Amino acid sequence: MLTAKVIDHIWSTRKAESLNGLKFMLVEVMGGKDAGKRMVVADIISAGVGDRVIVTFGSAARRMLRNDEIPVDAAIVGIIDEDCTGFETREA
Amino acid sequence: MLTAKVIDHIWSTRKAESLNGLKFMLVEVMGGKDAGKRMVVADIISAGVGDRVIVTFGSAARRMLRNDEIPVDAAIVGIIDEDCTGFETREA
C-alpha cells in the first residue's frame, strides 16, 4: 500500500456501467522517492479532499470493494490518523 | 487507475487471434511525477484521440472487457468530463 493525499474528485460521465455510483478520487503519493505520483482510486469510506489515506492496488482493490467483477485496480482502505505524520517527508 | 490522454491508434495485423476486433490506443499519462509514460490500452467505450481517460491495469482490465481469457493488461474504463481539469498539472 502507499500513503497518499486526496487532491480532488475525478468525474467521468461516459464510463463502464459497473462503475456507476462509485466515487473516484485523484490522490498524490506522499513521502519517499515516489512522492508526487498521482493516481485515480475508488473510495467507499468517505474520504475527503485533503485527507491522507492508505491506498491498496491490484486485485486487493477489488477485495476492498467486495466485488471481484469491477474493473478497478486501486482503492482507499483507510484514512490515516491526524496525529500520524512521520511518513510525509520526501526522501532526504 | 491513471489519468491519461489518448495519443493515437496502434495497428497490429499480426497478433493474437483473441485480440481480433479489439481497438488498441496509445495513451500518455497526464499529471504528476509519471506524466509522459506511454502505454497501449484496449478501448471498448469509443474513446477518441485527444480524449482524457481513466485507465485500469492488470486483471482489472480483463474485468472491463468481460473476458478473463484475453491477453490484455490495460483498458480504458471512463472518459474524464471536459470540465474536470485539476489533475493535468505536472508535479511542481
Place this chain on the structure above:
Amino acid sequence: MLTAKVIDHIWSTRKAESLNGLKFMLVEVMGGKDAGKRMVVADIISAGVGDRVIVTFGSAARRMLRNDEIPVDAAIVGIIDEDCTGFETREA
C-alpha cells in the same frame, strides 16, 4: 520481494472493517536504485521499528496473511538476520 527498513507505525482509525487488528508499518526500500521508496505493509511476524525486512507484494501478500479476502497488497514475510548486510548499499 524487496529489502526494506521499518520506519514507523501507520495508524488509521477509519479503515476497512476487515483490517481491524492488523498492524501496519511504514517501510523504506534499502539498497539499489529504488532505495528511498516508501510503502505501507501489513506485519504479522512482530517486526519492530529499525528492523530490516523482506516485503512481498500483490496477491502474495494475501498468502502471507492466509486470508484471500483482505484488501492488502504488501506484507512483511521475514526479518533479515543482523549479520546479513551486503544488500544495503545504494547503487554505485
Place this chain on the structure above:
Amino acid sequence: MLTAKVIDHIWSTRKAESLNGLKFMLVEVMGGKDAGKRMVVADIISAGVGDRVIVTFGSAARRMLRNDEIPVDAAIVGIIDEDCTGFETREA
C-alpha cells in the same frame, strides 16, 4: 501493454522444465518516459529481432500462452504494423 522493440534472443539452457521449447526475446521499451527499459518476454507469434511489438504483462501473459501454469509474466501479443510510427518518439 507497452510498445517495445525486439533487441535479441535470450538463451537459457538451465531453466524451468515447463519453459522448454518456449522462445524468449529481449525487448526494449519504445517511446515516452519509460523508453530504454528492457525486459525478457515470451514469443509465440514469431517476432524477429528489429520488430516493434506490443507486450502484455502479469497474468495476462499466461492468457497469451494459453497455459496458466507456466512461470511467465510477459509475452508479445502483436507485431505493430510498419506504417504505424507515431508512438516512437521519446518524451519531449
Place this chain on the structure above:
Amino acid sequence: MLTAKVIDHIWSTRKAESLNGLKFMLVEVMGGKDAGKRMVVADIISAGVGDRVIVTFGSAARRMLRNDEIPVDAAIVGIIDEDCTGFETREA
C-alpha cells in the same frame, strides 16, 4: 521477466513458516534503464552468486515454485547461457 545478476544470499531466520527451506537471493537488474534495481527472489534451480538469471514476478513466481499458497512474488526461472551477453549494456 527481467535479466539480473545474483549478488548475494539473503538470510532470514524469523520468517513465514511456509518459507522454511526456500533459498532467497539478492539480485540486481542488468541492462537498460532499470539497471541497478535490487530485489529478493526465490531460487529452486541452484543459481549461484555471479550467475546471470531470468526473474519472473507476481503470481507467475508461485507457478515456478509449484505452490500457489506461498507468499513469494519473484523467482528465478532460468540461468542465462554464458555466451549470451547482448543484454548487459546500460541504456546509451
